[in-house]
Amino acid sequence: MILLMANGDLAAARSGDRAALERVLTHSRQDLRRYAEYHCVINDVEDAVQESLITVSRKLRDLRVLECFVSWTFRIVKRECNRLKRCRRMLGGDAITDEIMPVVTPEPCEWRHDVAAALESLPAHYREVVLLRDLEGLTIAEIGDQLGLSREAVKSRLHRARLLAREYLNP
Numbered sequence: 202m203i204l205l206m207a208n209g210d211l212a213a214a215r216s217g218d219r220a221a222l223e224r225v226l227t228h229s230r231q232d233l234r235r236y237a238e239y240h241c242v243i244n245d246v247e248d249a250v251q252e253s254l255i256t257v258s259r260k261l262r263d264l265r266v267l268e269c270f271v272s273w274t275f276r277i278v279k280r281e282c283n284r285l286k287r288c289r290r291m292l293g294g295d296a297i298t299d300e301i302m303p304v305v306t307p308e309p310c311e312w313r314h315d316v317a318a319a320l321e322s323l324p325a326h327y328r329e330v331v332l333l334r335d336l337e338g339l340t341i342a343e344i345g346d347q348l349g350l351s352r353e354a355v356k357s358r359l360h361r362a363r364l365l366a367r368e369y370l371n372p
Contacts, residue, residue, distance in 0.1 A: 211270055215261050222261070226254050232271075233278050241282035242289065249281040256281070319369040325363035334359055 210228075233253055237246045248331035256277050264273060320328055333339045333347065346357045 213269050215264065215267065217262075222258060223263075226258060229257070230254065235273060236275050237278050237282060240279050241285060244280055245282065245285040245289070249278055249285055252281050282352045315370060316366075317364040322369050323362055323365055327358055327365060330355060330358045330361045331366070 210221045210224045214225045230250065233248050234246060237253075239247045241249045253274065264270060277367055305313045320331065321333065329348070331346060334341075339347070341352050341355050341359075344350070344359075345352050348355070350358070
């Protein structure tokens, strides 16, 4: 892949040259496939490489340092392999039936009271983050915008609030 940087294909691909992008993806494919063979289930190797190449082609312009291209592409492949493993684990090999919605059983009334009490026990700034995320379904970025916090601060508060609620519910 070092050859790509030497002949300028990588810089040209980043600036929008389609032919250069094709050459970069073609030259990268075999290395990415070898890397995926170590990190993916054998049946997912080609899917992971294909999805990774699509991601690379879409996000190449966002890459700030061209010298990081190789490690960046390998991280993308590894992330894709992990995503495919999670999907496989979620399926668990069970047959998928026509009835895909789980059976919903009403919760006992005392559970609702316990959860409400746990939320009331939280400090206001933690309670607010939990309600915005779990009740209203806002994203981390939306909560940050609404509360004037960074993403990291929102994630930290949400994590801490859930820990406190868990401690309250499991004394």
